[in-house]
Amino acid sequence: MTSAGASCTTRSPGNVRVSAPNADSASPARSETARMKRRTFLGALGASLAGCAAPAVIASPTPMQTSTSAPTPAPTATAVATQRAPDWTALRAALRGTLRTSSDAGYDDARVLYNTRFDTIRPVAVAGCIDERDVQACVRFARDSGVPLRVRSGGHSYAGWSTGTGLVVDLRAMSNVTTAAGKAIVGAGAQLIDVYDQLATQGRGIGAGSCPTVGVSGLTLGGGLGVLTRAWGLTCDQLTAARVVLADGTVVTCDANNEADLFWALRGGGGSFGAVTSLTFDTHPASDLALAFLIWPWADASAAVAGWQSWMRDAPDALWSTLHLEGGEGEKGVTTHAVYPARAADIASEIDRLVRLVGRPPSYRESGARAYRDVMLLEGGCLNRPVSACHLKGTTADGVLERETYAASSIVARDALSNGAIDALVAGIEHATSGGASVLFDSLGGAAARVAPDATAFPHRGARTVLQLIASWRAGASGDASLRWLADTTGIARKNIGTDAYANYVEPDLTNWAAAYYGANYPRLQRVKRRYDPDRLFDFPQAVVPA
Known part of the structure; x- marks a missing residue:
């Protein structure tokens, strides 16, 4: 079981990178503001894009010799009756x-x-x-x-x-994907780009994130947001079974009827309970998807956010969208991206409604429809590129993707943001002068909201939006200014919006993490931890603590 979630970024014009919508559902298609204006969004888009986690200024293809991060806190040693020297x-x-x-x-x-x-x-x-x-x-x-x-x-x-x-x-070598009777059995180390590609060849799909190199296991265990969350639910909602190596080295298969408490915890409770080796998902018929992309002038940023959240409040359940505010060293931008399992005409009509609610015309607008596989590849910046190339350099023979340098925070918004909260976030982007700075708004609701908050470990079922704030800088450079911006802007935003957060966007300095990530579900997670890993073998600084 992985100990944290997934992440992804995209490139913007110039030297500064800006973020994709979120760690789970990042999409180069969403941030390519200037490039969008120069080529057809639904045509060649994706051929020259890459990236995957949070916005980074410069990618680093090789291990760095120095780091701007604080040391990782030492994990708690496993308490066992007798221990011997490691052989x-x-x-x-x-x-x-x-x-x-x-x-x-x-x-x-x-x-x-x-x-x-x-x-x-x-x-x-x-x-x-x-x-x-x-x-x-x-x-x-x-x-x-x-x-x-x-x-x-x-x-x-x-x-x-x-x-x-x-x-x-x-676990990355444990990446097989097989399908049968509407189910997909996926190795815990499989990366999303390969899962999408292999399922699409069978005419099937799952709802998950968009970063091509994110591992399916970490994504699922933290919940799993993506462009089909409102249509098909969180990734963990589609999980029907998992194989898990427990702390004593034995293996169990858990599902709704076997090891049911463990199965409950795996769906949004993070990586504290064992080492997941394979996951079984319900799949969906992979039909065409409609999608759209819009850009607003920066002067209309507050109006765009206000109109967007009003639009999503009354949107069809299956329509998903994200909005980005982006700045830092690069050009400031406001972009919106939407995906809808419907016809091109349907999303065009919905975009008309969005524009009316914003009250300002976008400077760029395009919509249309593509096959499911094309959309998933496009979301990962991989359309018109071999799937084997959509991996990190050195991990496949022709992998071209680079690594990134960034930090992030998250806020799960239960209600609509006030005008003051929106203006403060816009001001935060305007005050960012170093590296890349982004605020991402991803819509929740739809199918994800039709699951009870205690039916899985993911508690944020009634929330409207997941916000992610991302700071990035050049690899090997000091990230101090970017980290200060992130801390200051996040602090102001939490005062205006709330303190709930998303476990897959793990924040090492978050002091109230148990309540923020898991809410009222945390005590049950503690009981599951006590049963399956009382000595904390599967431990890290924000691992669930046994009751």
């Missing part, structure tokens, strides 16, 4: 996959995450697991030796908690 040679012999230590070739490539901020963290070893037995061997090794354990699916944790100073269990 790394025995672990290496027990694995069918690889075990890399600092003296092994490929160690640096194996240890780094998507975010370059955490490049100075050096695990004792990284286990490249290729099957469930490898994961069991690693869990038993950590339990018996007391070596701190971290589990990594895609490596997009905002706080760097899919790595650590002990043993990292890397």
Whole structure:
């Protein structure tokens, strides 16, 4: 089970990158304001785009030697009756996959995450697991030796908690995707671009995020937002079963009828309960999707946000949209993107209604329809590009995507934002002068709201919007000014909006994280933790604490 969620960014004109809509559902299509004006949104879009987590000024294709991040807090050592000195040679012999230590070739490539901020963290070893037995061997090794354990699916944790100073269990090779009878069985290390591509060839799809290299496991365990959230629900709502290696090294299959409390916790409760090795999802027929893109002048930013949230209040359940405010060193921009499982004419009509509510004409507007697979590839910046190329450099033979440098915060808004709250966020972007600065508004509601707040561990069912604030800077440079902007702007926004937050946009400095991420569901999560991992083998700074 991964310890944190997923993340993604996109490029804007010039040298500064601006964010995609959110860590789960980032989309290069959403931030390419100037490029949109120069080419057809529904045609060639995506061919030259890339990126995936939060906005970054300059990507870093190789491990950095320095980092602007604070050290990762030391995890709690696992308490067991007896522990013996770690025998790394025995672990290496027990694995069918690889075990890399600092003296092994490929160690640096194996240890780094998507975010370059955490490049100075050096695990004792990284286990490249290729099957469930490898994961069991690693869990038993950590339990018996007391070596701190971290589990990594895609490596997009905002706080760097899919790595650590002990043993990292890397699931990326466990990436098979199979379909049968409307179900998809997906390896925990599968990346979203490959899941979408393989399901689409079978005429099926799931609702998940848009960042191509995000791991499906971390995304699902934290909830899973995306462009089809309002139509098909959160990614965790589509989960029907999971295989999990528990803290004692045994394996269970959990679903609604077996290990039901564990199954409940896996759907939005984060990565505190075991190492998930595979996930089974309900799939949906992959029909065409309508989509639209609009740009407003920066002078109309407050009006655009106010009109957008009024529009989404009365939107059809299946219509999803995001709005971005973007600034920093680059040109300030206001963009809106929408996806709707309907006809092109239907989304055009809805966009007419949006423009009326904003009360100001957009400077750019386009809408149309594409096949499901095309839309998912476009959302990840991969349309007109081989799927194999839509991976990080060095992870596939032709991978072209770069890593990013960023930090982020989130606010889950239960109600519509006041005019004062909107104006404060716009002012925040205007005051940003370093790196990239973004405020993203992603719509909730629809199918996600038709699930009771306690039916899964994800509690924010009645919320209207998930906001994400993102600061980015050049890899290897000081991010102090960007981090100050993020802290100040987030602090003001929380006073105006509220303190609920989204677990997949993990914030290491968030003091009320248990209430912010999980609300009234946290006590039940603590009871599940006590049953399945009382000694906190699967631990990190914001892991659920046993009751």
